[in-house]
Amino acid sequence: MKKILVIDDDRDICLLLKHFLTRKGYEVTDMHSGKKALDYIYDSRPDLVLSDLRLEDMDGIELLKKIKEKYIDLPVIIMTGYSDIKTSVNAIKIGAFDYITKPLLPDEILLTVQTALKQQDEMPAPENKAEKTALKVNGERNNHVIHSGNYIFGDIGEFSKILKQINLVAPTNYSVIIYGESGSGKEAIAQEIHKNSKRSNKPFIAIDCGVLSKELSGSELFGHEKGAFTGALNVKTGSFELANGGTIFLDEVSNLPYDVQVSLLRVVQERKMRRVGGIKDIELDVRIIIASNELLWDAAKKGKFREDLYHRFNEFNINVPPLRERKDEIMLFAYHFLQQANIELDKKIKGFTPETEAIFKNYVWYGNLRELKNVIKKAALLTETLFIEPHVLPFEISNYIRLQFDEQPKNDEAYVASLKKRPSFDGSPLKEASIDAEFETIMRALKQVNYNKSKAAKILQIDRKTLYNKMNQYQEFKDF
Numbered sequence: 001m002k003k004i005l006v007i008d009d010d011r012d013i014c015l016l017l018k019h020f021l022t023r024k025g026y027e028v029t030d031m032h033s034g035k036k037a038l039d040y041i042y043d044s045r046p047d048l049v050l051s052d053l054r055l056e057d058m059d060g061i062e063l064l065k066k067i068k069e070k071y072i073d074l075p076v077i078i079m080t081g082y083s084d085i086k087t088s089v090n091a092i093k094i095g096a097f098d099y100i101t102k103p104l105l106p107d108e109i110l111l112t113v114q115t116a117l118k119q120q121d122e123m124p125a126p127e128n129k130a131e132k133t134a135l136k137v138n139g140e141r142n143n144h145v146i147h148s149g150n151y152i153f154g155d156i157g158e159f160s161k162i163l164k165q166i167n168l169v170a171p172t173n174y175s176v177i178i179y180g181e182s183g184s185g186k187e188a189i190a191q192e193i194h195k196n197s198k199r200s201n202k203p204f205i206a207i208d209c210g211v212l213s214k215e216l217s218g219s220e221l222f223g224h225e226k227g228a229f230t231g232a233l234n235v236k237t238g239s240f241e242l243a244n245g246g247t248i249f250l251d252e253v254s255n256l257p258y259d260v261q262v263s264l265l266r267v268v269q270e271r272k273m274r275r276v277g278g279i280k281d282i283e284l285d286v287r288i289i290i291a292s293n294e295l296l297w298d299a300a301k302k303g304k305f306r307e308d309l310y311h312r313f314n315e316f317n318i319n320v321p322p323l324r325e326r327k328d329e330i331m332l333f334a335y336h337f338l339q340q341a342n343i344e345l346d347k348k349i350k351g352f353t354p355e356t357e358a359i360f361k362n363y364v365w366y367g368n369l370r371e372l373k374n375v376i377k378k379a380a381l382l383t384e385t386l387f388i389e390p391h392v393l394p395f396e397i398s399n400y401i402r403l404q405f406d407e408q409p410k411n412d413e414a415y416v417a418s419l420k421k422r423p424s425f426d427g428s429p430l431k432e433a434s435i436d437a438e439f440e441t442i443m444r445a446l447k448q449v450n451y452n453k454s455k456a457a458k459i460l461q462i463d464r465k466t467l468y469n470k471m472n473q474y475q476e477f478k479d480f
Contacts, residue, residue: 006030007037007051034058053080068095075116170196175313178291180320183370186291194247202246210252228277243286253290254299261306268312323365337373341380350386
């Protein structure tokens with residue numbers, strides 16, 4: 001049974017956490033002062049420490065430093081209020097595993113605790129390049145990165161810029177526009193803004209405007225009265241009402257119909273709305289965060305988005321670069337998603353082989369973080385060893401890299417050679433050449449249309465089913 005030490009001068013919080021974590025199978029001890037907690041840690045080393053950032057007798061940062069002086073590998077999770085986020089980031093730099101904000105959410109606490117304890121599983125001394133790389137990346141992640149659901153924040157590269165912008169705008173009531181490609185983590189950033197705001201204990205409602213039908217988008221956002229239109233059999237509460245007091249996130253907002261944009265403008269200007277078919281105004285106190293994969297100013301110039309609405313929203317912008325432009329961060333995200341996959345699948349995969357890492361760093365990731373997460377989930381399911389190898393990756397990814405071997409780092413000669421290598425086929429050299437030529441033709445077509453199989457089939461003048469059959473055939477014969 002894993003031992004957890006909870007440190008907080010609020011006895012009610014200690015009691016709550018102790019009961020909750022005990023029910024989850026952990027042995028929990030609670031302390032109400034930093035000095036007594038240190039004595040306990042030195043005498044009876046726990047497996048994990050869950051500590052408040054502000055204690056009556058000791059600053060949480062000071063406590064963390066003393067713990068790390070004695071036990072550098074002991075995971076410490078910091079509990080903090082939204083106003084102490086910057087201090088919490090400093091705690092991560094010192095060596096805290098992660099931080100969670102108050103009010104505490106049971107699911108977030110449990111996931112963070114499970115993730116931290118998973119990393120404490122005994123690992124043998126590194127004996128190969130893959131394991132050394134896994135330890136290095138894990139160390140970089142723990143020292144610099146904050147885990148947050150499907151995203152991670154920290155002081156590395158674009159992480160640092162985005163986190164600074166979040167910390168700057170979160171305490172305000174500014175509207176925020178988040179620009180980025182599909183799957184780049186825009187919703188996670190919006191959630192982090194809400195989480196660090198004064199509205200954090202109020203609802204966060206996310207709406208994908210790209211999937212709302214033209215006829216029902218007004219009803220989804222603003223609700224409707226009974227009998228407002230055919231099929232309106234009951235009163236419906238819209239998303240803005242559900243988000244009242246909190247934050248609403250409108251993804252791909254430029255897809256909203258023009259008449260709905262007019263209603264949205266009224267919400268922004270007057271802070272009130274009216275249900276479809278209603279006659280009564282409803283007062284609103286909602287922070288609006290929107291996202292788009294195209295510049296809204298360009299959409300406004302094309303007449304697709306109201307210019308006055310754009311100016312109302314344009315109080316603060318955050319730009320999220322695509323994953324292919326953040327190569328130094330790809331493996332940090334990869335290990336983050338691998339941790340989640342390990343917990344979900346109850347596996348203990350340690351990392352990725354050097355060949356797999358080379359593929360990840362050089363693939364274009366059209367679907368950004370969403371694609372990376374799905375690839376790792378599928379690969380983890382298929383992996384029966386300690387490291388994820390290229391042969392469990394999706395066909396289009398491994399073979400995209402196969403055709404791009406000239407772009408691989410020159411110092412990775414062994415990997416370049418493995419990509420140039422072709423397998424042996426049963427049959428004549430002429431048949432083998434024919435198979436290779438057909439394979440290369442299909443791959444060129446797929447690459448030309450960004451791996452849209454329907455478009456590739458049209459270029460090749462074959463039906464989609466035939467293309468799938470050939471791809472499955474090659475997957476059996478090729479290296480990856």
